[in-house]
Amino acid sequence: MSAIGLKFSTLKARHVLPGFGLSLGFTIFYLTAIVLIPLLALAIRPVELGPLGFWNAISTPRVLASLRLSFGMALAAAIIDSFFGLIIAWVLTRYRFPGKGLLDAVIDLPFALPTAVAGIALSSLYAPNGWIGSLLIAHGIRIAYTPWGVLVAMVFISLPFTVRTVQPVLAELGLDVEEAAATLGATRVQTIGRVVLPMLLPAVLTGAAMAFARAAGEYGSIIFLAGNIPAVSEIAPLLIITKLEQFDYAGAAAIGVVMLAASFVMLLALNGLQGWAARRR
Amino acid sequence: MKKLISLTLAATLFAATTAQAADITLLNASYDATRELYKELNTAFAATSKTDHVTVNTSNGGSGAQSRAVIDGLQADIVTLALASDIDAISTKAKLLPTDWQKRLPQNSTPYTSTIVFLVRKGNPWKIKDWGDLVKPGIQVIVANPKTGGAPRWAYLAGWSWAEKQPGGNAQKAREFITQLYKHVPVLDSSGRGSSITFTKRGLGDVLLNWENEAKLALKEPGGDQYQIVYPSRSILAEPPVAVVDKNVDKKGTRKAAEAFLNFLYTPAAQEIEAKHFYRPRDPAILAAHKADFPTLPLATIDGDFGGWGKAQATHFADGGIFDQIYQPGSK
Numbered sequence: 001m002s003a004i005g006l007k008f009s010t011l012k013a014r015h016v017l018p019g020f021g022l023s024l025g026f027t028i029f030y031l032t033a034i035v036l037i038p039l040l041a042l043a044i045r046p047v048e049l050g051p052l053g054f055w056n057a058i059s060t061p062r063v064l065a066s067l068r069l070s071f072g073m074a075l076a077a078a079i080i081d082s083f084f085g086l087i088i089a090w091v092l093t094r095y096r097f098p099g100k101g102l103l104d105a106v107i108d109l110p111f112a113l114p115t116a117v118a119g120i121a122l123s124s125l126y127a128p129n130g131w132i133g134s135l136l137i138a139h140g141i142r143i144a145y146t147p148w149g150v151l152v153a154m155v156f157i158s159l160p161f162t163v164r165t166v167q168p169v170l171a172e173l174g175l176d177v178e179e180a181a182a183t184l185g186a187t188r189v190q191t192i193g194r195v196v197l198p199m200l201l202p203a204v205l206t207g208a209a210m211a212f213a214r215a216a217g218e219y220g221s222i223i224f225l226a227g228n229i230p231a232v233s234e235i236a237p238l239l240i241i242t243k244l245e246q247f248d249y250a251g252a253a254a255i256g257v258v259m260l261a262a263s264f265v266m267l268l269a270l271n272g273l274q275g276w277a278a279r280r281r
Numbered sequence: 282m283k284k285l286i287s288l289t290l291a292a293t294l295f296a297a298t299t300a301q302a303a304d305i306t307l308l309n310a311s312y313d314a315t316r317e318l319y320k321e322l323n324t325a326f327a328a329t330s331k332t333d334h335v336t337v338n339t340s341n342g343g344s345g346a347q348s349r350a351v352i353d354g355l356q357a358d359i360v361t362l363a364l365a366s367d368i369d370a371i372s373t374k375a376k377l378l379p380t381d382w383q384k385r386l387p388q389n390s391t392p393y394t395s396t397i398v399f400l401v402r403k404g405n406p407w408k409i410k411d412w413g414d415l416v417k418p419g420i421q422v423i424v425a426n427p428k429t430g431g432a433p434r435w436a437y438l439a440g441w442s443w444a445e446k447q448p449g450g451n452a453q454k455a456r457e458f459i460t461q462l463y464k465h466v467p468v469l470d471s472s473g474r475g476s477s478i479t480f481t482k483r484g485l486g487d488v489l490l491n492w493e494n495e496a497k498l499a500l501k502e503p504g505g506d507q508y509q510i511v512y513p514s515r516s517i518l519a520e521p522p523v524a525v526v527d528k529n530v531d532k533k534g535t536r537k538a539a540e541a542f543l544n545f546l547y548t549p550a551a552q553e554i555e556a557k558h559f560y561r562p563r564d565p566a567i568l569a570a571h572k573a574d575f576p577t578l579p580l581a582t583i584d585g586d587f588g589g590w591g592k593a594q595a596t597h598f599a600d601g602g603i604f605d606q607i608y609q610p611g612s613k
Contacts, residue, residue, distance in 0.1 A: 061609060129484035145468045145485070227468045228426070230608035234469075241471070245345035245429045247352070247370055248600065 039260065045253030057254040062231050063239060067255075069147060070236040071262060074215035077154035078162075082208045085162025086200070092163075093170045107163050110156055115220025122153055123224040145227030150235060153221045158211035165207035169200060201277040209270035213263055305538045307337045310357035312344040312431050312521070313474040314495050318558040319361070325554060326545050335538050343472040344431035351377065351526060358530050358539040361523040363431020363473075365389070365583075366590035368524050377528040391520040392546035393560035396580060397432070397439040399511040400480065400489040400496045407487050411513045412443040415488060416461040423486035424466055425476040428598050431521070432473030436490040437604065438593065439517035442581035446515060460607045481508070492519070494559035497574070518580040 046054050057063070092104055110118065126133040126144035133144055143149055173196065181191040219237040227233040236259055243252035311319055316339070323337040340347070340355070344363035351357050352375040362368055365383055372380050383390045401409050407420055415422050425433035437459065444450055444458035470476040473491050480489035481499060488511075489496070496510050523543050530536040545551050552562035556571040568575065587593040597603045 062605070123483065127483040127485065144483075223471065228471070229466075229469050230605075238471075242426070242429055243600075245343070245349060245471075246598075246600070247349065247374055251600070 042253055042256050042260065046250050046257055049250050049254060053250075054254050057251045058258050062234070063236075063255060065231040066234050066236040066239045067258065067262070069150060069234070070216050070259070071266075073147065073150045073154055073235075074212050076151055077158055077215045078208045078212035080151075080155050081159050081162040081211045082204050085159060085207055085211075086166055086204060088163050089166040089170050093167060108160050110158075111160050115157065115218065116224070118156060119153060119221035119224030122156060122221065123149075126152065126225065144225055145233070147226070147233045149225035149227065150222050150233060153225045154215035154218060157218055157221055158215045161210040161214060162204070162207035165210065166200060166203045169203040173199060198277075202274045205270055205274040205277060209267055209274070212270070213267060216259065216263055216266075305333055305335045305535055307335060307358040307535060307539055307542060308356060309337055309339045309359045309361055309542075310347045310351055310355060311339050311341055311361040312347060312363040313341055313472055314363070314432065314492050315339070315361060315521075316341045317498070318494075318555065318560065321554050321558070322546070322551060325550060326542055329545060329550075330538075330541070333538065335542070337542060343429060343474075345429050351375070351529075356529050356533065357526055358533065358535050359523065359525055359543060361521065363519075363521050364434060364590065365520065365522050366594050367431070368522060369590060371526065375528075377526050378524060379527070382524045383522060385525075386523065386543060387547060388563050389520055390522040390524055391563070392523060392543075392551070393521070393555040393562055395519045395521065395560055396493050396516045396578070397436045397490055397519065398493045398496050398516065399513060400491060400499060400508050401511055402487065403507050403509060405509060405511065409488050409511055412440050412458070412462075412515075413447075415440075416458065416465060420465055420488065421467050421486040422462060422465045422488055422490065423468065423476050423480040424490040425470040425473050427604055430470075430472045430476075432492045432495065432519075433476070433490070434598065435492075435517055435519040437597065438583070438587060439513075439515070439581065440490075441597075442517060442586050443513065443515045445586075446581075456603060459603070463604075463607050493561075493575075497559040512576050512578055515579045515581065518582050520583070 046057070049057060088107065092100065092107075123144055124130050126136075126149065128134065128137045128142070128144070130144070133142075136143060143152055177195060177199075178191050181195045182188075186195070217237065219235070219241070222235055223238055226235060226238075228238055236255055240252045240255050243249075243255070309319060309323075319337075319339040323339060326337060327335060340350075340357070342350070344367045347355075347360070348362060348367035348370050351360060351371050360368055360371065368378075368382060369380075372378050372382055386392075399409060399415075401407070407414070407417070409415065409420070414420070424436050427434040427437040440462055441455045441459055444455040445452065447454070468476070468479050468485060470479055473495060476489060477491060477495055477499060479485050481502075481504070493510075496508075499505055499508060500510065523546060525536065525539045525543060527536075530539045546555075547563065549564060549567060552564040552567045556562045556567055556574070559574060561575050562568050562571070581587075583590055583593060587596075595602065
């Protein structure tokens with residue numbers, strides 16, 4: 001009985017704040033105009049292929065290889081960036097040191113830089129005659145023009161997401177929680193592992209999801225660094241561009257739809273995970 | 282004060298009269314390699330017109346991308362692309378010009394031609410002399426994706442034609458050669474310009490396959506003494522055609538100026554500029570004057586050796602065509 005009463009009161013409470021209808025209406029209108037209509041236009045395009053044609057367009061070994069590369073590397077980049085993003089956010093919120101403001105500003109540079117510029121800068125660094133590339137090649141490691149080039153570019157462009165989602169949460173966490181844990185006899189490792197990290201987990205997952213989505217869709221910087229060999233270092237967005245240049249609009253849109261669906265499923269899964277982590281807290 | 286007023290009046294009058302003489306701006310959608318060429322041709326053309334004030338702007342990009350831009354609505358008055366099939370696409374897919382567009386101007390609507398050459402590093406350390414040397418163990422060949430770029434498509438066909446014309450050569454042998462050739466390509470850029478940068482700036486590869494005019498341009502640039510050009514025993518007559526986009530010029534009322542510009546490309550003055558930028562001029566007298574720049578070599582032609590672009594495109598570069606099969610996982 002009391003549970004029902006509670007539910008009823010929360011339902012009612014929703015209407016206490018005026019303007020719900022208006023703001024919801026505007027939200028739906030805005031999302032439709034800016035996001036849903038362009039995505040719908042994309043989804044309609046492959047219809048002319050028919051179900052069999054659609055399947056044929058996306059099931060060739062080359063398309064599958066490019067999707068594996070794009071999503072596999074994006075996942076790897078998201079994991080790498082989540083780890084280092086957490087460390088960077090930790091340093092930026094917990095310590096005071098000269099040049100901190102400058103370092104904080106540098107984090108956002110991958111956002112601001114045109115992706116082609118990033119790609120050219122990275123490829124001149126990692127090419128066999130570049131600063132880093134020439135050192136690595138001496139040890140037999142090749143980054144530029146291999147699938148690892150894809151990973152390097154993705155790690156670069158998606159780092160800001162993982163830092164910026166964790167940073168504010170960490171800043172609000174406050175030292176008192178850690179101090180409380182310490183006074184109750186927790187070791188430093190226990191405090192971090194059982195108190196701090198679980199509270200940060202939802203933010204880390206959000207950052208990872210955003211980094212993953214950004215990396216999977218990235219085109220501009222990767223093509224300069226990847227080598228673009230079909231079925232080896234060719235990312236799915238490049239295959240879409242290639243199909244467009246051959247006037248195969250429907251085929252290009254078919255790959256686009258698959259990427260869209262895969263990203264959506266991944267983001268939903270990560271959101272679910274994040275919700276679960278938040279509830280557990 | 283009076284003087285100032287009369288000056289202003291004179292300036293206004295002047296502005297009014299110049300505005301009355303037709304002020305026409307043309308847009309030329311061209312491919313990457315012509316950037317420097319059309320910059321000079323546009324200025325030279327503007328100087329020739331006495332009555333109208335015609336400005337020609339050029340937009341450069343990969344040939345296929347430019348073709349797609351015009352199909353999608355880029356209001357180009359003229360297209361000057363790397364190969365006829367990219368203009369064919371504008372004709373068949375968007376119906377912006379008639380299908381027989383290539384018959385409207387002399388010599389297949391190509392005022393200048395080019396060919397595919399090898400650019401190697403100074404001293405030619407790998408002793409690369411001909412197509413057959415490109416598939417020797419250890420050689421890295423830099424060439425862009427023939428499905429998206431103009432020059433790389435000509436390069437693919439040039440290599441194919443060489444292999445076919447070898448003693449005992451046939452289509453099967455040519456296919457094996459081309460498959461081997463692309464196994465030696467470590468980076469597949471999307472345009473000829475991109476592969477030039479990979480070869481020169483990134484220092485990747487031992488030989489670059491590209492336009493003769495791009496290769497000669499690379500020699501002229503700073504650091505150009507690091508490379509030298511090798512002419513293979515056989516290449517291809519690359520015809521980058523030009524055309525007026527009928528629907529666009531009729532809508533904008535610029536047909537006369539657009540046609541005048543294309544005709545200008547055939548005049549001795551323009552042919553001289555084209556030769557200066559290392560495009561082979563069609564005018565025999567001007568070609569003879571620049572003989573030293575343009576060695577003669579046996580050249581395949583797209584119509585004679587490949588049955589025209591329609592057939593070449595379908596056989597080699599369409600989805601699932603011979604080029605795609607090279608990269609099927611598991612192919613040798």
